Amino acid sequence: MTYEDLAQVHTDEYLDKIATSSFSAFEVIQLEIPYSEQAREGLMLMCGGTLLAGRLALEHGCAAHLGGGFHHAFASHGEGFCLLNDVAVAARVLIAGSKIERVAVVDLDVHQGNGTAAIFADDQSVFTFSMHQENNYPAEKPPSDLDLGLDDHASDEVYLDLLSEHLPKVLEGHDPDLVFYLAGADPYRDDQLGGLGLTLEGLRRRDQFVYDSVRDRDTALAVVLAGGYAFRSEETVAIHVATIEELVSRFAV
Ligand SMILES: [Zn+2]
Numbered sequence: 001m002t003y004e005d006l007a008q009v010h011t012d013e014y015l016d017k018i019a020t021s022s023f024s025a026f027e028v029i030q031l032e033i034p035y036s037e038q039a040r041e042g043l044m045l046m047c048g049g050t051l052l053a054g055r056l057a058l059e060h061g062c063a064a065h066l067g068g069g070f071h072h073a074f075a076s077h078g079e080g081f082c083l084l085n086d087v088a089v090a091a092r093v094l095i096a097g098s099k100i101e102r103v104a105v106v107d108l109d110v111h112q113g114n115g116t117a118a119i120f121a122d123d124q125s126v127f128t129f130s131m132h133q134e135n136n137y138p139a140e141k142p143p144s145d146l147d148l149g150l151d152d153h154a155s156d157e158v159y160l161d162l163l164s165e166h167l168p169k170v171l172e173g174h175d176p177d178l179v180f181y182l183a184g185a186d187p188y189r190d191d192q193l194g195g196l197g198l199t200l201e202g203l204r205r206r207d208q209f210v211y212d213s214v215r216d217r218d219t220a221l222a223v224v225l226a227g228g229y230a231f232r233s234e235e236t237v238a239i240h241v242a243t244i245e246e247l248v249s250r251f252a253v
Pocket of ligand 1: 186
């Protein structure tokens with residue numbers, strides 16, 4: 001990932017802080033991760049992985065990056081574990097390279113995609129859709145093109161009904177060339193940072209519905225993992241594994 005690519009989304013001033021590790025104490029607290037050159041290198045690599053997944057999706061129909069989904073990173077600051085907004089950078093770089101004209105971001109992490117929403121607020125080429133727990137971080141939620149804020153402890157049925165009502169309309173209305181799907185594991189009912197009531201099976205059905213909806217339209221799909229903080233970490237792993245299993249079973253030829 002080059003600074004030139006990152007500058008498609010992030011401000012020069014912010015990239016300069018990243019390059020020179022010159023964050024204020026407040027900025028590090030807001031970022032919520034210890035900042036170091038190693039962290040920077042790892043997160044830039046992570047950002048490149050999402051761009052590569054986007055490129056491979058356009059070439060092969062779908063691709064998954066076992067990482068990414070840093071949707072709380074804004075153009076000029078990082079927060080909530082997110083330094084660089086990998087999905088936003090990938091969308092902008094791919095559109096700027098004239099490979100594609102329209103992208104949809106389908107963000108099903110339990111937390112609202114505040115950074116992504118703010119970055120694309122005035123950009124019609126990228127549709128931002130976030131379905132999240134309303135009563136959760138971030139406290140301030142800049143509007144996405146479509147925000148669906150769920151009540152605490154919302155069940156599989158409530159969640160999947162809402163998703164199946166809205167996702168097809170998003171895809172129909174925006175007609176994207178590429179979808180970035182943030183398959184967050186944190187809507188899980190036993191997540192430490194989430195407060196929704198989805199089961200392991202419900203999350204699997206969520207992924208299936210997203211994949212079927214995108215595949216029906218013959219749209220390229222890039223999957224990133226986003227958040228996941230189950231009390232039993234093996235359950236976060238199981239949710240991510242199911243996301244990949246379902247992708248393979250639906251798109252493999
Ligand atoms: Zn999250």
